Amino acid sequence: MESSKDNLRAPVSQKPHVIEKPKDTSGIGGMITVEINEKKITVPLGTTILEACNDNQIHIPTLCHHSDLCIAGVCRICVVEVEGMRTLQAACAFPITAPLKIKTSTPMVRKARRHILDLMLSEHYGECYSCFRNQNCELQALAKEYGVDEYTFGHVNTPRYEVDRSSASVIRDMNKCILCKRCVRTCIDLQEVGVLEAINRGHETHIGTFLDKPLADVICINCGQCINRCPTSALRANDPSDEIWAAIDDPTKHVVIQTAPSPRAGIGEEFGLEPGHSLTGEMNTALRRIGFDRVFDTNFTADLTIMEEGTELLNRLKKVIVDKDTTVKLPQFTSCSPGWVKFIEHFYPEYLDYLSTAKSPQQMFGAVIKTFYAQETGIDPKDIVSVALMPCSAKKFECNRPEMRDSGFKDVDYGLTTRELAKMIKEAGIYLPEMPKSHFDEPFGDASGAGLIFGATGGVMEAALRTVYELVTGREVPFTNLNIEPCRGFDGIKQASVLLENCKDEYSFLEGVEVKFIVAHGTANAKKVMELLRKGLLSDVHFVEIMACPGGCIGGGGQPIPTSEEIRKKRAEAIYAEDESLTLRKSHENPHVQYIYEKFLTEGPCSHKSHELLHTHYTKRGRFIA
Amino acid sequence: MDISINKSPRQGAVLFSPYLRGEGIQKALEIGRENILFEIRESKLKGRGGAGFPTATKWMLVAASVAKEKFIVCNADEGEPGTFKDRVLLLEYPELVFDGIVIAGYTIGAKEGIIYLRGEYEYMLQSLEDYLSKMREDNLLGNSILGQEGFDFDISIRLGSGAYVCGEETALIESLEGNRGEARNRPPYPVNTGYMNRPTVVNNVETLASVPHILLKGGEWFKKYGTDKSTGSKLFSVSGDCTRPGVYELPWGTKISELLEIVGGENAKAVQVGGASGSCIPRSQFDRTLAYEDAATGGSIIIFDKNRSMLKVLKNFMEFFVEESCGQCTPCRIGNVKLLEGIKDIERRNYTFSYINKLKDLGRTMQVASKCGLGQSSPNAFISILENFKEEIFNYNGFGGTNGK
Ligand SMILES: Cc1cc2nc3c(=O)[nH]c(=O)nc-3n(C[C@H](O)[C@H](O)[C@H](O)COP(=O)(O)O)c2cc1C
Ligand code: SF4
């Protein structure tokens, strides 16, 4: 499957006008020997100087470069000397095609880097100690690395731009922007949404939206991928922690938190751990110590989502196959990623009928907490403050959608990101990795591994297949250890199928049906899938999982910074390992899920009551901005 | 500044010598690609757009590459302050420019030529289009040009929209592709990955206009003019404090003092050679020659007499760069602002020499660390004017010069 980079859109100036590396480097000229700092290094043709240095323990500072994005070569901090060239060259952008002599730390190079930093700092409004990226800022780190101890070319002390706080998810403070354009490349090239672009030129250049409108008024899908790649605090999520502290401190409030699968796999990074350490139990304890009254596992409603969405799929299949109902749409698309939902609402509003009507696990939990849980515990729902710990910035927008008030209240009061929780934990004086472990609270104490793997791309599909296959055939999915490998991995678009045989009587209409499914992550890939749908090429596909963020939720816009494919893979591995360690690994076997259908949603999945609480509808937003 | 064109009949050894439309194309088709490349190489023609890259090498790189499509782009953006010689060629000698493009297209194997015309030259669009129509009628464009089987070629004109940086060849290509006018990373160069990612030759109007003459009269003939390293002649756009401003064709190697005599600028105290991005030459150095190896220029010559305040001249240039920087790279986007602020500090007499020296140092970083030629050359004026006019600028009595004009 082609990678998302094959289909780049404007700004083409940011396109990697690179020299293709040869597929086979054994031919003549396939490998080139260069001298870097007098050391001979042999690299494949087309390798950039930066890549060559990185592979050889030579540190080159970078700012506009990001491993997920195409080359820009604009900040110029990575300049090096190349013998025979009049000017310094940007190491990130310079492909090696000839035997060069390169020097990475000469007086000219050091002076240039220092000058560039001095220039950036001269325009950089604000101070590190009052900044959310303090100690996790690439600009600050470089200032330290280059020993900046004065503002050689001055320092602004009045802001130039108004901070854009319009969006429920993303706050833009262009006074901190260094114009590295990572956000532009993220939004346009990586996500293919195209909200952010440089406006004006010269000193007036700034990153803006269409006609410089507030972010809330344009087609931003709130994915937060731009935040994760911004080297400074110019972009950040809309942080509700003050309000949450206030609720915790208010004795009349019953504050509950549900925690999604991905934050536990990422939060350790905020405490200096290597990526790939799950801190589920430690986090539960920390949350209680902070003062949350109950700690729930979103995986529980992920299991519930599987029951609802799986049943919806079976219903759709039945309507199409048995009733020959042509108004029913297939394939069914997942709806648990609010970034993806907003994407389809903007870009493919005519296809909203393909989306599952099931709410996301966050919103299902919200609805359940202020109804079923309130009922069971006898707490007045108006006194419940429901917080959702999410790896995601779009969840903040989602919980504010007007349709998400089916409990009669705002179902979820606050979406809190992994980063924001880490900050709260630190503020409470807790060092998370050393917390004793504890379990989630009843009545939703257990969740399955199927719910857990929702965090990685392909996880929803895998969880759904584990359940749907078993519901239909009465047998476990035919994959070793229940690990449905075709759903896993980081290919942009994955496609596979499962054959349904020896079906139970009530599902005899599915006998011999090969269930075809597609898994895509990142909205650039989603767009490719939607284009296939538009061309009518998905008529034999039944189920499509789409996550707005590259890697799925583990790469969400609320996860620890930095991000890279390597980091995302490690987080995914942590999730899959935890799934395998569990005994409960199928959503339909979750006793708490069975309990809620017995006690509360007594008519079963996709019934009237579950429709009222657990399903939703969508808005045809379109692409045109008023 | 008066930049009106000298309307007297033009005289010059090469470009302004007699030429009949189509002659060069005819000759090119007769002698074939290899001989064209040979003649151009013999002539040692270098790019007239400023950078002075050997034209034959550029053409050969594209001619030798294998690609589905190739392009020849004529850079008629003419945005360097004080340059207006391409305008003269396009208005008065279109046969040279267009024949040059056709010859280039033939040589490199392109089917399409594009003229990127400065937005402000929109007024000449119609006459150029009419000229192209006539060429099509006469089979100097179109299919099987002049009966040459398989040589199909046409030219289109595209308008810029007023950004100086779009004269930089990679920004020009971005602009042609419909993107923000921002310079690309190089390498890869346009000869490899140019317009639509295809091998592309970008040449200045004057470079292309020289080609038909070279083919007709030979590289040897061309080399008779100019110096060893700067062959042929050059169009100079002369403006500023002189009695006869205008466009002049003079051989490379002409001394600045000689040029001043010709144009009636003997009273000059300084000459800005190469426009805003060039360097400022004081009277004491007027015996320097105009040549790639000495005082290089894409054609712009601006003359300042003793009444000019050099600080104001410099401020003017720096305001230009602050305005025209595309803004993508740090040294140029912010650096130019710092240099301009430094000038304002001097103007207000509120500066320290140590800070001015820091700014000069910054200028040297900009020269090597900026992404494209704009930022790389924008500090030239700052450094050369502050160096060469120290006395005037730092000891000035009020506004510099005598009457503060
Ligand atoms: C900022 C900037 C502006 C330029 N403007 C022009 C221009 O207006 N016309 C031009 O021919 N070349 C201009 N150039 C030079 C071009 O980049 C390029 O070198 C030239 O078009 C190549 O043609 P030549 O080899 O025939 O000179 C400019 C370069 C820079 C860096
Ligand atoms: S963005 Fe970075 S450099 Fe700027 S104030 Fe924040 S921490 Fe400091």
Ligand code: SF4
């Ligand atoms: S949140 Fe996503 S869609 Fe919105 S600007 Fe950032 S990258 Fe673009």
Ligand code: SF4
């Ligand atoms: S907002 Fe952040 S990512 Fe975007 S250009 Fe500015 S500093 Fe870079």
Ligand code: SF4
């Ligand atoms: S040097 Fe100036 S004009 Fe050139 S790329 Fe950098 S900012 Fe743009």
